[in-house]
Amino acid sequence: MAVIERLLAPNSAISQRFFFLAKRFVAGESMAAGLAAVRTLNAAGLTATLDFLGEDVTDPREAGRTRDTYLELLAAIEREGVHTNVSVKLTALGLLVDEALCTDHLDAIVARAERLDDPFVRIDMEGSALTEPTLRVFETLYARRQNVGPVIQAYLKRSPADIEHAIGLGARVRLCKGAYSEPETLALQDMVSIRRAYLRFAEALLSRGTYPGIATHDERLIEAVKGYAAAHGIDQNRFEFQLLYGVRSDLQQALVRDGYRVRVYVPFGTHWAGYFYRRVTERKENAWFALRSMFGR
Numbered sequence: 436m437a438v439i440e441r442l443l444a445p446n447s448a449i450s451q452r453f454f455f456l457a458k459r460f461v462a463g464e465s466m467a468a469g470l471a472a473v474r475t476l477n478a479a480g481l482t483a484t485l486d487f488l489g490e491d492v493t494d495p496r497e498a499g500r501t502r503d504t505y506l507e508l509l510a511a512i513e514r515e516g517v518h519t520n521v522s523v524k525l526t527a528l529g530l531l532v533d534e535a536l537c538t539d540h541l542d543a544i545v546a547r548a549e550r551l552d553d554p555f556v557r558i559d560m561e562g563s564a565l566t567e568p569t570l571r572v573f574e575t576l577y578a579r580r581q582n583v584g585p586v587i588q589a590y591l592k593r594s595p596a597d598i599e600h601a602i603g604l605g606a607r608v609r610l611c612k613g614a615y616s617e618p619e620t621l622a623l624q625d626m627v628s629i630r631r632a633y634l635r636f637a638e639a640l641l642s643r644g645t646y647p648g649i650a651t652h653d654e655r656l657i658e659a660v661k662g663y664a665a666a667h668g669i670d671q672n673r674f675e676f677q678l679l680y681g682v683r684s685d686l687q688q689a690l691v692r693d694g695y696r697v698r699v700y701v702p703f704g705t706h707w708a709g710y711f712y713r714r715v716t717e718r719k720e721n722a723w724f725a726l727r728s729m730f731g732r
């Protein structure tokens with residue numbers, strides 16, 4: 436992973452040559468491209484969450500620049516009237532440098548977001564070494580402002596307790612399967628168990644939680660969630676489905692047609708290597724496509 440990150444370092448010759456591969460999953464390298472993608476989604480009845488790509492920052496000045504970019508992004512969202520909120524990764528805001536610095540940066544972003552029509556700020560969840568500090572920063576912020584919420588990964592063995600805790604707080608949770616490679620001691624490894632856990636958490640969030648984000652492209656889970664909501668009289672506007680930019684656009688449209696709320700995660704920026712790597716490795720067809728494209732050019 437570190438090797439790939441180095442090879443694809445932002446603006447390196449290799450990175451520029453291979454952006455055509457990432458383009459399927461990344462709206463573009465500029466903020467304008469991210470906003471343009473949101474406008475297109477809005478026109479089709481979808482809402483969005485914009486993510487300025489970046490992670491694992493170790494330089495405090497870079498963490499400060501990420502905060503400033505988010506502040507600029509929020510001003511642009513307000514000015515242009517697009518329907519979107521934002522997602523942030525705490526390691527991009529300096530979590531690996533200093534937790535207090537990261538909390539201050541997040542606070543500035545969440546405070547600025549309060550003035551928007553969709554004031555919510557989602558904190559993405561990263562690898563398991565960061566679950567605890569990420570949830571700690573979330574709770575510190577949530578005690579001050581409620582327009583912020585965490586992600587809970589269904590594959591983590593600690594998640595039953597985290598789900599109950601988030602429900603108790605009244606926090607808005609995004610539920611996903613989990614995208615990082617984790618050891619068996621910490622995470623479920625087989626898809627049957629992960630799906631089972633996902634559905635159990637989704638049902639708890641739908642019946643007792645606050646406006647959950649059901650983040651998956653897994654049609655079996657989506658159908659089960661729809662069925663559970665219908666059977667329990669849970670209105671379509673009490674939750675939303677969330678999908679990734681460039682993944683199953685057909686499904687995104689079908690959900691909108693059926694009257695569900697759909698939010699698309701739209702990443703942009705030059706630091707696309709880590710995000711692209713996760714999208715490629717979670718699906719072997721993508722890895723083959725990437726390899727063929729790299730060597731077929």
Ligand SMILES: Cc1cc2nc3c(=O)[nH]c(=O)nc-3n(C[C@H](O)[C@H](O)[C@H](O)COP(=O)(O)OP(=O)(O)OC[C@H]3O[C@@H](n4cnc5c(N)ncnc54)[C@H](O)[C@@H]3O)c2cc1C
Nearest residue numbers: 559560586611612613614650651652653677678679700714
């Ligand atoms: C909105 C959103 C936010 C997320 N945020 C986080 C986060 O903060 N932290 C985290 O760890 N993970 C996050 N994830 C990723 C998530 O954990 C999974 O890794 C990812 O969604 C794949 O799992 P799946 O549930 O979609 O089902 P899968 O069983 O992996 O996929 C179901 C179907 O979806 C399609 N599909 C799925 N992934 C791809 C892909 N990469 N390329 C092409 N087709 C694909 C295929 O048709 C596949 O058959 C997020 C996912 C979404 C949708």
